[in-house]
Amino acid sequence: MFFVAAAGALAGALGVVTLRNPFYSVLALIGHLVSLAVLFLLLRSEFLAAAQIVVYAGAIMVLYLFVTAYVGGADQALRRTGEAGAAGQLGMVMAGALFVVISLAVLGSSLDALDTRGAEVEPGFGSPAEIGQLLLKKFLIPFEAASFLLLVAAVCAVVLARRRRGLDEDLGEVRS
Amino acid sequence: MDVVWFVVLSALIFAIGAAGVMTRRSPLVILLCTELMLNACNLALLSFARMHGSGDGQVFALIVMVVAACEVVIGLGLIVAIYRKRMPIDVDKLSELRG
Numbered sequence: 001m002f003f004v005a006a007a008g009a010l011a012g013a014l015g016v017v018t019l020r021n022p023f024y025s026v027l028a029l030i031g032h033l034v035s036l037a038v039l040f041l042l043l044r045s046e047f048l049a050a051a052q053i054v055v056y057a058g059a060i061m062v063l064y065l066f067v068t069a070y071v072g073g074a075d076q077a078l079r080r081t082g083e084a085g086a087a088g089q090l091g092m093v094m095a096g097a098l099f100v101v102i103s104l105a106v107l108g109s110s111l112d113a114l115d116t117r118g119a120e121v122e123p124g125f126g127s128p129a130e131i132g133q134l135l136l137k138k139f140l141i142p143f144e145a146a147s148f149l150l151l152v153a154a155v156c157a158v159v160l161a162r163r164r165r166g167l168d169e170d171l172g173e174v175r176s
Numbered sequence: 177m178d179v180v181w182f183v184v185l186s187a188l189i190f191a192i193g194a195a196g197v198m199t200r201r202s203p204l205v206i207l208l209c210t211e212l213m214l215n216a217c218n219l220a221l222l223s224f225a226r227m228h229g230s231g232d233g234q235v236f237a238l239i240v241m242v243v244a245a246c247e248v249v250i251g252l253g254l255i256v257a258i259y260r261k262r263m264p265i266d267v268d269k270l271s272e273l274r275g
Contacts, residue, residue, distance in 0.1 A: 068204060
């Protein structure tokens with residue numbers, strides 16, 4: 001089960017990076033997120049898996065698809081030419097080095113529990129009830145900060161995406 | 177399945193996302209690749225939460241999801257604003273701060 005979900009997640013991730021049309025990239029990301037939700041279930045995080053499907057693969061990806069359709073996701077050449085192409089190849093090398101470094105750091109961390117299936121957990125582990133208890137008791141301040149962050153983001157999005165009719169008309173007068 | 181498999185998988189997904197951020201030109205795809213990186217972090221957080229058998233990591237992953245949602249909203253708002261200004265949707269050409 002792990003290998004099926006991991007292969008799905010990797011294929012989705014590679015699809016996001018390599019597909020030329022942004023629309024297909026978004027669809028590949030949806031597949032990636034669903035595979036990740038299966039992995040979350042394997043890690044006994046039922047509530048996070050459900051939130052992943054509903055919030056990410058549902059709501060956020062619909063937003064992405066809408067904006068991609070609005071902007072018009074034209075095909076773009078993957079390879080750049082000249083100096084930018086060299087920078088792109090350097091980026092690939094850097095990403096490979098990043099993977100090697102993180103893997104070495106994890107494998108060399110001498111955490112004994114890494115090679116086990118994890119600690120013994122009670123049946124309620126990862127359930128909505130436990131997450132809710134933690135959020136409202138132990139992590140109340142991060143919870144409130146997150147809700148405030150969401151409010152700020154919503155206001156910022158409205159400010160960013162509204163039509164600046166007045167400003168554009170002013171600029172038009174100056175130019176003409 | 178051992179926890180180390182999950183952690184190495186999350187490192188691989190993170191590296192793929194980083195490669196996408198560094199090589200792609202469309203801001204939309206760059207945002208998608210940051211999503212990949214945030215999800216890789218979530219996977220690592222959840223595997224460590226499983227390793228310790230505590231729910232703290234899961235709450236952390238939930239907060240990361242909230243931050244990711246905020247980032248998506250701001251990023252897509254910026255892309256729509258750039259599109260409204262009739263500027264090219266290409267990070268190589270958007271190299272000036274003033275619009």
